[in-house]
Each structure stands twice: as structure tokens, then as C-alpha cells.
Amino acid sequence: MGVTIKDIAKEANVSYSTVSKALNNSPLVKEVTKQKILRVAKEMGYEPNLAAKQLVRKKTEVIGLIWPTIERIVLATLVTNISKAFEATKYSMILSVDSAETSLDTFKKFQVDGMIVFAESHQMVPEDTIPLVAYGVSGKRKVAYPIIDANHEQAMEQAVQYLADLGHHHIAYVGHLDTEDALQREKAEGYQKAIKKRNLKQQSIDTSGLDWYDGYLAVEEIIQLPHQPTAIIGGSYDISGGIVRSLHEKGVSIPNDMSVVSYDNIPQMETMEIPMTCIGVPVDLLAEEIVSTIIHHIESEGSDEFIKKLTPSLTERKSAGPAPQS
Amino acid sequence: MGVTIKDIAKEANVSYSTVSKALNNSPLVKEVTKQKILRVAKEMGYEPNLAAKQLVRKKTEVIGLIWPTIERIVLATLVTNISKAFEATKYSMILSVDSAETSLDTFKKFQVDGMIVFAESHQMVPEDTIPLVAYGVSGKRKVAYPIIDANHEQAMEQAVQYLADLGHHHIAYVGHLDTEDALQREKAEGYQKAIKKRNLKQQSIDTSGLDWYDGYLAVEEIIQLPHQPTAIIGGSYDISGGIVRSLHEKGVSIPNDMSVVSYDNIPQMETMEIPMTCIGVPVDLLAEEIVSTIIHHIESEGSDEFIKKLTPSLTERKSAGPAPQS
DNA sequence: TTGTATGCGTTATCAT
């Protein structure tokens, strides 16, 4: 292993500093020689030595991401999308699956240029170290770095709007209500606000969890209601999956008898039991925003600090339709 | 940032090569000076520069792991445990969540010393590159690297043995039977073999999936059986969770009316609805084996190639007990 | 036991 720029220089009959310039696409080298060097480099299977580059550049062009401990497919999808988004940049991403503390150690050791952390763990990270952006609900605390989040309130507003436009007057929300989790609370409150604004009947079902089965069980409650809703907003991907399954088992037709709109906007919504109409910031956009924010944060040097709430969008599929005539 | 060994040398009144030796715990430096240097280094907050070290050592002491695309909590737990196991070594681990191909590119770029891949993707990896160990069922193909796997047949033998010793004569297996997935097939076949060996009644329920709900549904089938089993072996963590839930909903007492033993041996078995008696290679042992194997594979230079089937063990908890008198 | 000198592969500065 190990063809270096010196090897290329010998082969191409130039000095190795010229090779370096050519490889870095410097304007200081004549086009013909540049092409020749590039060709030779490719022929010889040259792979740049990261360590050497880092040593002189003082930059690694690597971003560290702390893998969220919460096992949710939506988060996993986000991480995958972030990884993909980095491919279009000069940066690479590495992951750590440890606690925030050990992850930080690892990233320091690798001397990453920046970090991405999720809401659950960003409290843990001392502010003075590596450039950082956080994703998720910020809580109250003042922080010294950019925070990216979805505008949950706006999302719920849009979902309710969409269903109301379809003629639904009784729209239920199924989600985790009574919790410390700020994200869940923001969603529930967004729903309430949108409902009140329109003078509709509020009907929140507390799942006391975020699992598939929590949605499945919630339908039992809904079925027993004296006054049935015609539409349900599911608080998350998993919850909505359980809702749909239970509804089907009970012979309730979607969307004819019941419309369902799910929170979270990930591609997997398409391949659910029924293609799911959903609301949320599309995960690829979210990923791109996070990536461009951390890169800007690193390269601007200035200490950006702001909270950016991304605008959600509603993706229409098959799970929601006009309210049934009653 | 950036206190270097030269800074330490100045502070400690020694040459920087002595510092280097001391930091590397060389026997060529007197104990007192070594201690002094170590103290000064700590005081100054010295952090070794990985890039520089790599440049001269030609080794990164970094292992790359390709994050499995299959979203299962058991795999996620394994990855976490592998990460933890590396902490006791001089190696660090980085993760890639991309396809095998792009992950490989990333790892080449980082010049990792070795890689860990999972059964699903190791077909993809060219054999000539970086030292590699694979985890999971090997399939038929001959490979040129070590493969670590659990002995699934032996696991099922143990589970059946355990239940038979408790007086169970009718033991059902709930798992994904009709599948291309070699792992699932090995488990199902292991069960069959153990049953036949004892002339017991074989009763396999095909879940056609590995999800929680697949286990939940399987109980319906079992309930309708003319001749009820007194024990169930759940094919995976998720499946067993569904089984337990459904059993409880139907008022079946565990383990009084029905014993349940789950495949997979992860700590989460303890905190299920009922503490779960389970069978499988404990995930921490599995992780340690994988880690020590890749390290040995790297450091021995020789091209190890073998398949190592780890011995599973049964962890007794509350979900299985003596067969009811009938 | 300690210090000196060289090189790892690259970028960047300065000559040419």
C-alpha cells in the first residue's frame, strides 16, 4: 500500500509540490500538466493520506454524531439521511454510540471539526469545546450553539387545517400527553391550539408511550367514545401504525370511515399498511439543514447561536379523505 | 489548543524524545522522570495528536463497523456492547451507516486497521482489502476471514432441554419459518431437531415476520389449537414481547398456565412485562469475542479464517416454570 | 538513562 505524491511526481516528471498543487486543483499549475498528473495519480491508484493532511491543515473535515439512545426508526432514518447529506460535502461523518461523555472523548481524540447531538443528550455537552449543533426541542436553557428543530405547532396546525378542509369536525389526537418529553408536549399543545382556534371538539387520547402497541390500544378507547371522531392524528410513525392495524381489525375502512394523518415525515410512511398521509419536516430536508448548519457554524468561526424551526409540510397519500356524510 | 510533547519537554526540563518515551511507557526511562513527565502532561492537559501518531506508526488503531440496516433492538444492543468492549482496548471504533460500498470507502479513507461487518452485508465486501471479521450466519460461501456466530442449534437444544426438565411435553416454537433468512431457519431447525430427539410433539408457528405484532398474532393460532402446548419458545426478543402481551390479555398466567422462553440473550429481557427466561449467547460475551477476534486478526497479520460458533447459555427468570399438572 | 536527528505524507511559503 501507499503510493504517495512523491511517487506520482517521479512518474510524471515533476516535483512533488507541483503534484500537490495539481491534486488540490490549484490555478497555479498549467492545465496540461494538471491533467497529466491527475491521470498518473489515478493510474497509480493514489489515495491521499488523511493523517498527513490533517497534520498540516489542522482540520480533520470530520463531523462526529452521537447516536441517539432512543431507539426510534424516525431517528435512525434521520441519522442515515444526515450521513447521506454529508456525502455531497467535503466532510465525513463518524458515529459514536456511547454516552455523551465518552462520545465527546472519542471525538476529541479524533479532533473532529464539529459535532451533531440530539436533544436528549445535548445538555451533557460542555459548551466551550467543539462547534456543535443540536437537533430537537431546546427546552428553556440558553445555549451557545445553533439548534435545529421542526415547528411542531405549525405542523399540527397544518394537519388540523387539512382535515378541517376535508369536512372533518371531530378530529382526535393520539399521542403521549402526560410526559416530561418536551417534544411530545409541543405536539399535543399544537394540536389543542389548532382545535381551539376553530372551535372544534378537542379529543386527546393519552398513549402513555410511543410504541406501536400504544396506538393499537388507543383505538379501543376511541371506539368506546359516545361521539366518534371521523379523523385521527397519530402522534408518531409507530403510534399510527398501531392505529391503522387496529382500525383494520375492527373493520373500519380507511379513509372512508376514518381518516388518519400521522406525525413524522419519513419515506417509510409510503409503505405502511396503507400509504400514510403525514405531516412533518421531510427527513431529507431536516438532514440537509442540520448538515449545512454545522458546516456553516464551523467555517464561519463566529459563534452562531439561534434556534431554527423548520417548516413542516403535509404529504398527501391514501389514509385521509373527506369526512363521511352522517 | 494544542499542547505538544515539546511543550511538556520544556516544562519538565527534558528532551521531547524522553517525553515521547515516557508517554509510551517505555522501560528506557527512569521511573522518577517518567512520573514527573506524566504529571506535567496531565497538568498541561496534553492530548496526543492522532494524526501525527498515525503518520509515523502507519496504524490508526481504529476499527470500522458497518451499521446493520436491519432495525432490530438486538443488533443495536450488540453494536453498543461492541463499542463498550473496545473501550478496554487501545482501539477506537467508528461507525458508518451507509451501504457496504460507501462504508468501505469511508473506512479506507480513514485507513482503519480493521472492520466488523454483519452477515447481511459481508457478501458485499471484497476480500483483499482490510482485515475483517463478520458476525452472523455464514451461508455456504467460503470466505477468507473469521466469522463469529452463535450456535443456534445448541441454543434450541438447551431451551428444549430446560423445558423438558421442567416437565413440559408439548413445546411450541414461534418464529419466522418460511424465509430466506438463514439465521431464522437455523433456529427453527434447531428446535425441530431437539424435539425429534426426544420424541416430543413438534409445533412450529410461522410468524412470517420478526415483529412484536407477529408474536402477538401467533398466540391466536396457539389458542385455537385442539391440543394446547404448555410452553412456548419465542424466536426473538420482539416476538416474545408480543406473545407475552397477548397471553396476558387472554388471562393466561405466565408461567403458571404457560411457560415462555425467548431466544436472544440481552439485558432488556430482564425488564420486559415479565422478566424473561431466555436463551442465547449473552450479548456482552458476543461483543467481547468479536472485538478480540478482530484485534487478533489484525495483530497476527496471518489470515485467520474460521467460523467460531459461540456457546449459548440459558438465563433463568420468571417466565418459565414447571409444567401444570393436567 | 537521556538527547539528537531523521522521516512519516502533506500543505504552504518562498524562490526560481
Next chain:
DNA sequence: ATGATAACGCATACAA
């Protein structure tokens, strides 16, 4: 437009 050379931080062979 190209080439020589000094860093970058560290390990190590060799000298003292």
C-alpha cells in the same frame, strides 16, 4: 508555472 524546503507532532534509530 514550477521547484525546493520548512513546517505539522510524533516515534524511533542512533549517538552520547
